Amino acid sequence: MFDLSSLGIGLGSLAMLVLLIGLLLTGMQLAFVTGLVALIFTLGWFGVDALPLVTSRMYSFVNGYVFLAVPMFVLMAALLDRSGIAVDLFDAMKKAARKIRGGVAVQTLVVAVILASMSGVIGGETVLLGILALPQMLRLGYNRKLAIGTTCAGGALGTMMPPSIVLIIYGMTASVSIGDLFKAAFLPAAILALFYVAYVLIRCWMDPSLAPLPSDEMQKEDDAKQTNYFKALFFPGLTVAIVLGSIYTGVASVTEASALGVVGIMLSALIRGELNVQMLKDSAKSTMQTCGMIMWIGIGASALVGVYNLMGGIDFVESVILSLSNGHVMGTVLIMMVILLILGMFLDWVGVALLTMPIFVPIIVGLGLDPIWFGVVFCLNMQVSFLSPPFGPAAFYLKSVAPKDISLGEIFSALLPFIALQIIVLALVIAFPQLSLWWK
Amino acid sequence: MQSTDHLGGTPDHSPDDEQGRNLLDRLILRIGNLLSLLFIFTVAISFYEIVMRYIFNAPTMWVHESASFIGGSLFVVGGAYALANNKHVRVVLIYDQVSERTRHYLNIFHHLAGLAFTGMLVYGAWEITYSSWVTPFGDIRLETSGSAWDPAFPSLLKAVILVVVCIMFIQFLLHLINEVSRLKALTHRGRHHV
Amino acid sequence: ADFTFKIQSSDPSGDKNYQVQQEWADRVEALSGGRLDIELLPVGSVVKHTETLDAIKMGILDGHVTATGYFSGKDPAFGLIGNTVGAWSDTSQLLQYINYGGGYQVMTDLYAPYGVKFVGGSTTGVESFVSKVPLNGVEDLKGLKLRAPEGLVQQVFAAAGASPVNLPGSEVFTGLSKGVIDAADYTVFSTNQKAGMNDVATHPVQPGFHSLPLIDISVSQKKWDKLPADLQEILTVSVRDFAQDITTQLRIADQLAVKEAQANPEITIHDWSAQERKKFRAIAQSQWEIYAQKSPNAEKVYNSISTYLKENGLL
Numbered sequence: 011m012f013d014l015s016s017l018g019i020g021l022g023s024l025a026m027l028v029l030l031i032g033l034l035l036t037g038m039q040l041a042f043v044t045g046l047v048a049l050i051f052t053l054g055w056f057g058v059d060a061l062p063l064v065t066s067r068m069y070s071f072v073n074g075y076v077f078l079a080v081p082m083f084v085l086m087a088a089l090l091d092r093s094g095i096a097v098d099l100f101d102a103m104k105k106a107a108r109k110i111r112g113g114v115a116v117q118t119l120v121v122a123v124i125l126a127s128m129s130g131v132i133g134g135e136t137v138l139l140g141i142l143a144l145p146q147m148l149r150l151g152y153n154r155k156l157a158i159g160t161t162c163a164g165g166a167l168g169t170m171m172p173p174s175i176v177l178i179i180y181g182m183t184a185s186v187s188i189g190d191l192f193k194a195a196f197l198p199a200a201i202l203a204l205f206y207v208a209y210v211l212i213r214c215w216m217d218p219s220l221a222p223l224p225s226d227e228m229q230k231e232d233d234a235k236q237t238n239y240f241k242a243l244f245f246p247g248l249t250v251a252i253v254l255g256s257i258y259t260g261v262a263s264v265t266e267a268s269a270l271g272v273v274g275i276m277l278s279a280l281i282r283g284e285l286n287v288q289m290l291k292d293s294a295k296s297t298m299q300t301c302g303m304i305m306w307i308g309i310g311a312s313a314l315v316g317v318y319n320l321m322g323g324i325d326f327v328e329s330v331i332l333s334l335s336n337g338h339v340m341g342t343v344l345i346m347m348v349i350l351l352i353l354g355m356f357l358d359w360v361g362v363a364l365l366t367m368p369i370f371v372p373i374i375v376g377l378g379l380d381p382i383w384f385g386v387v388f389c390l391n392m393q394v395s396f397l398s399p400p401f402g403p404a405a406f407y408l409k410s411v412a413p414k415d416i417s418l419g420e421i422f423s424a425l426l427p428f429i430a431l432q433i434i435v436l437a438l439v440i441a442f443p444q445l446s447l448w449w450k
Numbered sequence: 451m452q453s454t455d456h457l458g459g460t461p462d463h464s465p466d467d468e469q470g471r472n473l474l475d476r477l478i479l480r481i482g483n484l485l486s487l488l489f490i491f492t493v494a495i496s497f498y499e500i501v502m503r504y505i506f507n508a509p510t511m512w513v514h515e516s517a518s519f520i521g522g523s524l525f526v527v528g529g530a531y532a533l534a535n536n537k538h539v540r541v542v543l544i545y546d547q548v549s550e551r552t553r554h555y556l557n558i559f560h561h562l563a564g565l566a567f568t569g570m571l572v573y574g575a576w577e578i579t580y581s582s583w584v585t586p587f588g589d590i591r592l593e594t595s596g597s598a599w600d601p602a603f604p605s606l607l608k609a610v611i612l613v614v615v616c617i618m619f620i621q622f623l624l625h626l627i628n629e630v631s632r633l634k635a636l637t638h639r640g641r642h643h644v
Numbered sequence: 645a646d647f648t649f650k651i652q653s654s655d656p657s658g659d660k661n662y663q664v665q666q667e668w669a670d671r672v673e674a675l676s677g678g679r680l681d682i683e684l685l686p687v688g689s690v691v692k693h694t695e696t697l698d699a700i701k702m703g704i705l706d707g708h709v710t711a712t713g714y715f716s717g718k719d720p721a722f723g724l725i726g727n728t729v730g731a732w733s734d735t736s737q738l739l740q741y742i743n744y745g746g747g748y749q750v751m752t753d754l755y756a757p758y759g760v761k762f763v764g765g766s767t768t769g770v771e772s773f774v775s776k777v778p779l780n781g782v783e784d785l786k787g788l789k790l791r792a793p794e795g796l797v798q799q800v801f802a803a804a805g806a807s808p809v810n811l812p813g814s815e816v817f818t819g820l821s822k823g824v825i826d827a828a829d830y831t832v833f834s835t836n837q838k839a840g841m842n843d844v845a846t847h848p849v850q851p852g853f854h855s856l857p858l859i860d861i862s863v864s865q866k867k868w869d870k871l872p873a874d875l876q877e878i879l880t881v882s883v884r885d886f887a888q889d890i891t892t893q894l895r896i897a898d899q900l901a902v903k904e905a906q907a908n909p910e911i912t913i914h915d916w917s918a919q920e921r922k923k924f925r926a927i928a929q930s931q932w933e934i935y936a937q938k939s940p941n942a943e944k945v946y947n948s949i950s951t952y953l954k955e956n957g958l959l
């Protein structure tokens with residue numbers, strides 16, 4: 011058997027990247043590509059005895075308590091979809107939104123920010139918006155790409171706006187205060203959301219056909235429908251209050267708060283007379299579906315990271331960065347950004363955090379930069395990673411609930427302008443660290 | 451030819467895929483649907499924990515670990531579930547552009563790669579399961595979590611992984627056989643038409 | 645280098661602990677004239693912290709620097725020796741037991757069946773106890789919702805009337821700030837202070853009364869056997885020095901951090917009286933015997949430690 015380790019870490023890294031991209035392009039399932047590459051390198055580099063490395067990482071990955079929040083939020087969204095709550099909520103907001111060009115898109119972003127301050131993960135939120143907002147915009151005849159992009163980018167805000175699982179893991183890895191990270195991330199998150207809103211409004215102002223106002227007929231139809239505002243706003247309000255309240259008043263951890271959210275939705279559906287066994291069964295089924303898909307992608311990426319670390323990837327990347335930047339501060343930061351953006355195209359954020367932060371944070375601290383600021387910068391990078399192809403979790407989450415005729419390719423191309431906005435905000439926070447450190 | 455569901459596999463077979471293409475797949479989907487109800491059970495026990503902690507000031511010691519174990523097991527099972535109805539995500543940049551015949555060849559390659567993938571996983575899962583079920587002295591003792599409650603969840607979760615990757619290996623094998631026969635049928639049809 | 649050892653730490657690379665471990669790794673390379681190269685890997689970079697023992701056994705890793713208590717689920721003996729709550733008042737007592745009081749042989753025997761060679765033991769220091777509410781004695785622990793890691797610690801707190809909650813390390817900070825828990829067994833004062841734990845839980849007990857973990861450096865027996873005698877000796881001696889180095893460095897860091905916290909009007913440091921500490925130790929010791937019955941190895945650990953304590957007048 012050919013001994014891959016004779017390649018050395020430099021060529022080995024290159025071979026790994028080429029194999030990864032090659033297999034991805036054949037259309038093989040992403041989860042199996044990363045997992046298979048991990049196994050091939052484990053076998054070829056370390057031999058048969060090392061193969062349990064991959065299953066050991068698989069075990070550790072699925073065993074993480076924090077990930078339980080993902081199925082909870084997915085379940086919450088699935089139940090919401092099957093009850094009439096979501097439709098009522100958006101119907102009730104329609105009157106306010108229909109006066110503005112792009113009103114529903116702006117509304118989607120407002121809802122996204124509210125959801126983001128309740129949840130610390132992106133999955134459930136993207137799914138929720140994909141069910142709530144996307145069909146609404148498509149029904150009104152919004153430009154598909156604008157509608158898709160708004161939904162996806164808005165959903166990804168879940169980990170930018172505190173609370174955030176990305177910041178928590180960063181804080182654990184870099185050994186800095188998670189409370190400080192939350193404070194530092196707030197303003198950049200708000201700026202990012204405002205950029206999205208401004209982008210939507212400007213594009214709709216330049217080209218009104220992107221976001222048609224509802225026709226008189228539709229308006230009349232709506233007016234005739236007689237929305238029961240109490241019914242429409244009370245139950246979502248109650249659910250939001252339960253989730254927000256439980257996180258901010260300190261009744262529960264993020265995972266438990268998400269469980270409370272599910273209970274809240276169930277109660278609302280029960281009171282509305284919509285709760286039934288079939289609804290529960292269907293929601294659970296779709297949760298199984300979505301989680302199986304997402305978690306196996308995580309398993310594959312996590313396995314790959316473990317093998318690469320064992321191959322000596324940590325030292326290799328560190329030496330490459332330092333030799334490329336020649337110790338220049340801004341140069342080093344920029345190289346790190348490029349690496350994060352590229353890794354973010356192929357791996358999940360947990361993998362990227364575990365792979366890079368042990369190398370980057372000591373270098374950052376050594377250069378005299380603030381690790382809290384760097385945490386926010388990392389978090390912004392992961393915002394890009396959620397949207398960037400070919401591995402863009404937010405796109406996958408949306409795809410799992412979007413109408414069948416929306417392809418993954420269409421989603422990714424819709425996300426390009428939003429990635430540009432994210433990179434602009436990223437550049438702003440790098441150029442003006444005060445944006446994250448003003449409170450210090 | 452229209453390609454619709456990019457998340458699923460080959461567009462021309464998608465109705466089969468939804469239901470599972472063979473007996474094993476259909477069985478996995480049925481069992482998976484049943485097991486998915488455990489997500490709701492997890493919600494229920496997490497809610498119970500919050501109530502006990504805040505209203506009765508008596509936090510449980512079992513909810514947290516149970517929820518993690520159930521969730522973790524379901525994530526693993528979800529892999530076989532999504533394989534059964536062909537819902538694992540792919541990058542379809544090229545995949546969607548090629549001819550039906552080429553796509554059959556690509557699928558055969560994917561199934562072979564899947565066999566290699568799960569085959570190696572079976573070996574790895576066997577190793578970690580064995581060492582969590584059998585002590586170095588040769589006694590059977592299930593590895594526990596080490597907490598005050600000390601359930602055997604670590605060893606059980608490792609066993610779940612072993613069982614699921616074995617099932618996935620068989621799934622890939624059956625899919626491979628199925629794909630080869632479809633390719634043969636296509637070649638046969640092609641010969642008659644030309 | 646003639647020999648390369650890939651050793652995974654149970655600490656993240658940003659931690660003080662990890663930096664001191666890295667200095668140890670560099671020192672080994674220097675002492676061996678470059679013949680022995682230790683590649684230190686941060687926690688979780690290859691396998692989860694509870695899986696390193698298996699990983700060494702299977703030949704994935706060559707060694708680990710870790711808290712022995714993490715393997716409580718494999719054998720309760722690791723839980724008992726890994727953090728013998730109530731046995732040691734300071735780091736030197738634990739190190740003396742490990743290096744000169746029979747602990748070395750116990751650890752060697754415990755690890756041998758896994759194909760793992762125990763090179764030497766260390767510790768971090770007496771951990772501070774993180775708390776949101778003022779705690780001035782054992783009585784205040786009643787009904788306290790606290791987070792404790794796996795092993796004997798949880799059981800002791802339960803016996804003291806507290807409600808131990810099982811929370812992963814990553815949820816401790818939010819758990820405290822959101823009030824899911826009132827207190828936590830986390831780590832040494834300086835690290836807690838740096839992580840902002842004392843800002844959300846402003847009543848730390850320092851020095852703590854509850855925890856002095858055993859940190860072990862161990863390597864694959866197969867790889868150990870291949871080393872020439874001089875390198876084996878270098879490794880063993882370097883670990884003995886590492887123990888002095890890390891405990892001293894952490895003590896210095898703790899002293900500085902305590903000063904910083906004292907200057908902060910928000911934070912109140914509580915120091916338990918000798919009498920209260922004694923009470924807690926008595927509760928802890930009552931649990932050893934119960935814990936010892938969990939496995940034959942745990943029984944051996946119990947006998948070894950209690951014999952040592954009696955002979956040295958520490959009981």
Ligand code: NA
Binds near residue numbers: 172173
């Ligand atoms: Na959030």
Ligand code: NA
Binds near residue numbers: 397400
């Ligand atoms: Na990406």
